[in-house]
Amino acid sequence: MPTPPWARAAAGANTYDHGAGVVLPTVYERTTAASIAAGAINLGQGFPDAEGPQWMRAAAAEAITSEAGPTNQYPPGIGLPALREAVAAHQQAHYGVELDPSEQVLFTTGATEGIAASILAFSEPGSEVVTFEPWYDSYGAMVGLAGAELRTVPLTAPDFRPDLAALRALVTERTSMILLNSPHNPTGALFTAAEITEIVEIARQAGAVVMSDEVYEHLVFDDAAHTPVLSVPGAEEVAVAVSSVGKSFSLTGWKVGWVTGSPDLVNRVRGVKQFLSFTSAPAYQWATALGLGDDRGFFAANQEQLQRTRDLVMSGLMEAGLRPYLPAAGYFILADVSPVTDKTAAEFAVELVERAGVGAIPVSALTLPSTQRDTGSALNGMLRFAFCKDDEVLDRAMSRLDQWIR
Ligand SMILES: Cc1ncc(COP(=O)(O)O)c(C=O)c1O
Structure with a gap:
């Protein structure tokens, strides 16, 4: 290295x-x-x-050029209240997950900043971060930057199910984090509620944090269902979830993301996030809040x-x-x-x-x-x-x- x-x-x-x-x-x-x-x-x-939806793009344009919505000056570092409320309401409506928008939702500049801030917040030199392989490349970059070591459990064809016995064997007291990504890029695997529950339990026993990257949450096929990490038992103690507007609304350039979890864990991620970008994109945050509130089909x-x-x-x-x-x-x-x-x-x-x-x-x-x-x-x-x-x-x-x- x-x-x-x-x-x-x-x-x-x-x-x-x-x-x-x-x-x-x-x-x-x-x-x-x-x-x-x-x-x-x-x-x-x-x-x-x-x-993505024309009406969301129009709302962003309107917010930039008129008095509608926020000004073009720095929005709050943790995100516009309208966005944080919309994220909480969306989690409640789609998954029954209850979040306090003032303490449990943190705006990030895309999921990428949420991933970076989470990994940098919880991993350090000498620690190990475990994920499933293949992985999204920013995980490897941030684990490298943190000076931690990335360890992996392979996902194998044809169905790319996570091998939880292999995960259990790899997780030790040195493990600072388990990085979970469901729906998974690039395999397209959708982890089940039972699998996610066990991953959370493995992390809890090891005293590790789970970061769950859920950016593909709305791109699920054949009537299958996405399980958010925060909906499984025990997750509130150990897990943060990351998502964003990009994939859900075909607006990948907007870079509006969010980290959710317990007030404590979200506060720790904020410790890093607020000195990466501090904040960005008030108009896009505003229009994303509208979309999350009602996706209009x-x-x-x-x-x-x-x-x-x-x-x-x-x-x-x-x-x-x-x-x-x-x-x-x-x-x-x-x-x-x-x-x-x-x-x-x-x-x-x-x-x-x-x-x-x-x-x-x-x-x-x-x-x-x-x-x-x-x-x-x-x-x-x-x-x-x-x-x-x-x-x-x-x-x-x-x-x-x-x-x-x-
Ligand atoms: C698994 C995964 N996480 C995060 C991201 C980045 O999300 P954002 O564009 O919101 O930063 C991507 C984008 O391709 C992705 O595939």
């Missing part, structure tokens, strides 16, 4: 060039740049083609659309000869490329973007270096395809893939 903090952060997310001693762009940026250079269809980065319509595009990409990948795994939630499908190539998925991704004209993310970029070196790990043979795109774009991508592989 390199020693300066910037290099530890980069190395933790596989974006440190050890030879040159420089920071590389994230895997998403690299895939996007490679796709643009090759004129490829980019199914790498997880942002939707379709814009957006969640259901978006779910239906995404389930359709998920099924379209599943069939396309299967027809092209890959082995895709059906996700229960989220924006992504993982597909095993070994039926069509002897190469690793990282090597195959380079060919795919240049020769087939389709960009995808090698899952190995979202794993530990030790997993990347493990020739027996199935994760090294998997690519992540985003299906949050227009039908016509996905149709073209699938036919390019099919023609090239044939």
Whole structure:
């Protein structure tokens, strides 16, 4: 592990060039740049083609340019009261979770800042942070920055269920945090209430904090249900949840997020958060509060659309000869490329973007270096395809893939 903090952060997310001693762009940026250079269809980065609700965008514009809503000056560091109240009311209405908006909801600049502030608040040099692998890359970066060590429990195909016996074996008195992400990026696994309850119990016994990243909470398919961590027994003692406007409303550029949990834990996260960005985006906070208060049918319509595009990409990948795994939630499908190539998925991704004209993310970029070196790990043979795109774009991508592989 390199020693300066910037290099530890980069190395933790596989974006440190050890030879040159420089920071590389994230895997998403690299895939996007490679796709643009090759004129490829980019199914790498997880942002939707379709814009979010017009009425929310109009509300944000109105808040910026008129007297409606907040001013354009610093909003409160913990977030606009309207946003905190809307987050609490949304948790109550959707999950029956009761939160006091004045002490149990903290606005953050995207879930990304909530993740950073939580990890930096609770992990320290010498401690270990445990998560499921593959993981969202900012976890590795922040654990590296904190000087802690990231330990992982692999999620394995075909259903990517968390191995709780393996988790129990890995969690010790050195464990400061367990990072949970359900619905899970990139596998699309939806952890059950029983699994989340056991994870919370494991953390409680070890005196560790659980951070639960729930940004895909409204992108759940086939009538399955998301279980928020704060709805399970014992969670109020040990867990903070993180979510945001981005995925739920197809407004990924707005960067309005929130951390929820007990007054004590939220207060501790605030200790870090208020010196990262302090605050941001009053108009977007305002419009997000309106959306959370009444989504006007957006969640259901978006779910239906995404389930359709998920099924379209599943069939396309299967027809092209890959082995895709059906996700229960989220924006992504993982597909095993070994039926069509002897190469690793990282090597195959380079060919795919240049020769087939389709960009995808090698899952190995979202794993530990030790997993990347493990020739027996199935994760090294998997690519992540985003299906949050227009039908016509996905149709073209699938036919390019099919023609090239044939
Ligand atoms: C699992 C996960 N957490 C957090 C984020 C970031 O959320 P935000 O855009 O609100 O910072 C993403 C975005 O891709 C994600 O996939």
